[in-house]
Amino acid sequence: MPQKANILLVDDRDENLTALEAILTSLDQNLVRAGSGEEALKALLEEDFAVILLDVMMPGMDGFETATHIKQREKTRDVPIIFLTGVGIDRHQVFRGYASRAIDYLTKPFDPWVLRSKVEVFVELFQVKQRLKDQARLLQRQLAEEAGVDAEPLSARLARQVGEVNAGLEPLRELIVTGDQHTDQRTVDAVRDLAESVARLTTMVESIRGPE
Numbered sequence: 216m217p218q219k220a221n222i223l224l225v226d227d228r229d230e231n232l233t234a235l236e237a238i239l240t241s242l243d244q245n246l247v248r249a250g251s252g253e254e255a256l257k258a259l260l261e262e263d264f265a266v267i268l269l270d271v272m273m274p275g276m277d278g279f280e281t282a283t284h285i286k287q288r289e290k291t292r293d294v295p296i297i298f299l300t301g302v303g304i305d306r307h308q309v310f311r312g313y314a315s316r317a318i319d320y321l322t323k324p325f326d327p328w329v330l331r332s333k334v335e336v337f338v339e340l341f342q343v344k345q346r347l348k349d350q351a352r353l354l355q356r357q358l359a360e361e362a363g364v365d366a367e368p369l370s371a372r373l374a375r376q377v378g379e380v381n382a383g384l385e386p387l388r389e390l391i392v393t394g395d396q397h398t399d400q401r402t403v404d405a406v407r408d409l410a411e412s413v414a415r416l417t418t419m420v421e422s423i424r425g426p427e
Contacts, residue, residue: 218345220265220338221245225255225281226299227273235268238327244338252276256284259291265341266334271300295337297321297330 222244224235232248239246247262249255253276255267267285271278278298286292297319321330 218342219244220341221247221262222334222338223247223249223255223258223264223267225249225252225267225273225278226270227251228270231270231299235330238331239334242331242335242338252278252281252284255281259285259288259294264291264294266337267294267296268330268334269296269298271298295319297333299323299325 222239222242224232224239224246226232226235227250229250232250236246236248244265247258247264249258252273255269258264269278269282273281276284278300282296282298285294285296299321301323319333321333
């Protein structure tokens with residue numbers, strides 16, 4: 216059973232956070248609240264997150280500034296951000312959002328099903344990447360212990376596999392941004408492809424190890 220992912224909910228209004236929790240509770244993941252940009256940045260120092268739902272209009276540090284800080288940190292720069300914004304957003308705000316390297320926008324009032332579907336995709340991607348990293352570390356340690364030699368050649372091959380999986384995430388992110396009506400099925404297919412990459416990695420390492 217995959218480990219539960221952390222989802223960061225950032226909004227200065229408690230009622231909005233409560234509404235987000237009601238929409239996402241069926242995903243059975245860890246929902247973490249932050250009432251400001253500063254609280255969000257603190258939470259990101261303490262835990263790893265699969266995705267961030269970030270309100271644009273907040274007093275003090277707004278969503279765009281918060282996103283900029285998140286993307287400047289090495290630890291959090293690859294965490295996907297979905298901006299939650301009110302109606303009437305102008306082109307300047309859109310530019311600021313994508314300049315912050317956010318993944319997507321949802322305009323309030325948003326469709327709960329669409330929000331849940333988008334978040335679910337990022338949770339699945341996060342869990343696949345975590346399983347791949349855990350598997351790579353475990354196999355590398357096992358080979359080093361059994362052979363009693365430096366496992367650097369294996370590390371290089373595993374690194375290439377991880378790079379291929381990460382590269383596969385980019386088209387998926389593009390599909391989510393476009394909002395195409397068929398995105399949901401295609402993103403599910405993309406997640407399945409990533410899982411198959413993990414299986415190929417397992418086969419490759421087993422062939423290196425040879426018979427027990």
